[in-house]
Amino acid sequence: MKHTISVLVNNRPGVLARTAGLFSRRGFNIDSLAVSTTQDPDTSRMTIVVDGPDAILEQISKQLYKLLDVIKVLDHQDEPTVVRELALIKVGAEPEHRGEIMQVVSIFRGNVVDVTQNTFIIEVTGAGDKIDALIGLLQKYGIREMMRTGRIVLSRGPRTA
Amino acid sequence: MKMTGAHALIESLRQEGVEVIFGYPGGAVLAIYDVLYDTKDIRHILVRHEQGAAHAADGYARASGRVGVCMATSGPGATNLVTGIATAYMDSVPIVAITGQVPTYAIGKDAFQEADITGITLPITKHNYLVTKVKDLPHVIKEAFHIARTGRPGPVVVDLPRDVQSAELDFEYPDKVELRGYRPTRTGHAKMIERAAELINSAQRPMIYGGGGVNAADAQKELVKLAEKADMPVTMTLLGKGGFPEDHDLYLGMPGMHGTAYANYALHEADVILAVATRFDDRVTGKLDMFARGAKFIHIDIDPAEIGKNVLPLVPIVGDVRIVLNALEKKVDATKHMEWRARIEQWKQQYPLSWKGDGLKPQYVIQEIHRATNGEAIIVTEVGQNQMWAAQWYPCKRTRQFISSGGLGTMGYGFPAAIGAQIAHPDQVVWDIAGDGSIQMNIQEMATAVTYQVPVKIAVLNNGYLGMVRQWQTLFFRNRLSHTDIATGTPDFVKLAQAYGAVGLRATAESEAKPAIEQAMAIHDRPCLIDFQVVREENVMPMVPAGGTVDDMLVD
Secondary structure (H helix, E strand, C coil), X not given: CEEEEEEEEECCCCHHHHHHHHHHHCCCEEXXXXXXXXXXXXXXXXXXXXXXXXXXXXXXXXXXXXXXXXXXXXXXXXXXXXXXXXXXXXXXXXXXXXXXXXXXXXXXXXXXXXXXXXXXXXXXXXXXXXXXXXXXHHHHHCEEEEEECXXXXXXXXXXXX | CEEXXXXXXXXXXXXXXXXXEEECCCHHHHHHHHHHCXXXXXXXXXXXXXHHHHHHHHHHHHHHCCCEEEEECCCHHHHHHHHHHHHHHHCCCCEEEEEEECCHHHCCCCCCCCXXXXXXXXXXXXXXXXXXXXXXXXXXXXXXXXXXXXXXXXXXXXXXXXXXXXCEEECCCCCCCCCCCCXXXXXXXXXXXXXXXXXXXXCCCEEEEECHHHHHCCCHHHHHHHHHHHCCCEEECCCCCCCCCCCCCCECCCXXXXXXXXXXXXXXXXXXXXXXXXXXXXXXXXXXXXXXXXXEEEEEECCHHHCCCCCCCCEEEECCHHHHHHHHHHHXXXXXXXXXXXXXXXXXXXXXXXXXXXXXXXXXXXXXXXXXXXXXXXXXXCCCHHHHHHHHHCCCCCCCCEECCCCCCCXXXXXXXXXXXXXXXXXXXXXXXXXXXXXXXXHXXXXXXXXXXXXXXXXXXXXXXXXXXXXXXXXHCCCCCCCCECCXXXXXXXXXHHHHCCEEEEECCHHHHHHHHHHHHCCCCCCEEEEEECCCCCCCCCECCCXXXXXXXXXX
């Protein structure tokens, strides 16, 4: 079972290493990880996707709380959330396919952000499955290079961490 | 007040009430040692290897309940502390380790004697700090001591670059700590305490299984009161030893791999187990899903992460065990469990802890030490057979009386830790129960003990083997004794002790053991080592093989 958790931490050097290191040390697998600053300059927020049964998740959360720099851990499993990832995809775009590719991209509300004689870079945001679907459709044109951010999440509604 | 970082460090330690530092100088701590040159109110104990400093600080902390302090230079000095820091981490011992570091401008340049000690110790510290600005130093030290001693105690490393030590600051020591991610829960949840009491009151065959946290929280009195009122038999782990008086008739000895048969049988048949500040270690539980299968668990611990880590309790209580036990005792019914107690008594008669055979036996040696010290000595152990025999044959009365590396199982721990314990308690008798293997791992600290006239007594149970490994090879590897016979090359311990300026004695038979122990007890100005040449092939029994259950228990 995949869980998406948000971890609020002190915005200090070394905190990422402490937090990420805990996962490998305790044998928990990270599927994706995204970190950024927040509205409070002293706080960073991590969104971590982790795979494992519920009991493991509880243990992860407790172990995270033991780190002095961890302020709050939230499991988003049982609540509505807004989930996003961003992908940049460099895809082969020979003149005869360009129209086709641009159509597909516009259905996914992506953008072509770089154009050369025979390549595009496509930018797309959305939940992971949407990005997976677009990548699937672009395969046949030849994906030359690709990068996806980790998942980022906020709870829906007025509630805040 | 204007002062340098090095002065500020010592002043901060003074503010924390530090009386002793175990350390070893070097290039990256010269400024601090220069301040120590004029410092009279904080004692510096010069060890002979940094590992000894970390273990001595640990032994001091375990014996006294105060925060132990050790210090080393950058690079190899700091990495030599690592085993000691990991030992303290596994057993939740409050120490603060201060390390020198190359100057901030040289960090990351592979400078001479540079090591990323905060990186290295990340997984083995409760927290650590690299101080890059001198103005942070006082509040870092304040936080380090606060973190080390509160909640679940543990080691904290403070890494101080050389230029931070020499930079000036306007010193002011903070009077409180603000850590927004750290607020340990001390009082247990009232509702949970209520439920725990109900469960205990409904039990027919209740037991208490206590651990190291009982010693850490100084909760012996509270535990005894509860056990007596609810008539619950008690077993204490290796680290919990002394947390319940062992001459009490509710006491069943140690559980687990080398615990008493009756403690293990009782756990196996109990219907309610109150687990107090203990972590269901594999050396206690054996095969986890078979451990105490019929029991419902109440688990009290200050660390929420311990609850449900190995065993899911019916009633979880997060809090300081002393406070929780006190509250719980008021809620339980005064009762007697005649039938249950009679059944346990039967096991005690049937499977007593015993040893037999001729020649000088290690168990005999420990019993004689117990007799000669009226059971009052602080017992520190190395790791291996010596440790298990000490646990089995030296019953303790007081909390903090038995000091041993449990979690990490660090050979070489005992002797330097004994020095730390003796420095914490100069008026008490301290024995290090050692093996011929482990004593050689930190024997250099004999020089430390001689220098500071630390009258630690060392009982080397010399069987010429790495005994516990030999025992496993005998039992589980068809007696193929691969690299465990160390008799050749082992020094003459008597001469070795004498070479350091300590007293060395030898006993080769029962008749020589008692006089040697008595002679050692009369020495108060230097360490004394006794080389007990015990029978070679003795095994520690009973034994539940690793991953086994009570049904697999070997009795002799």
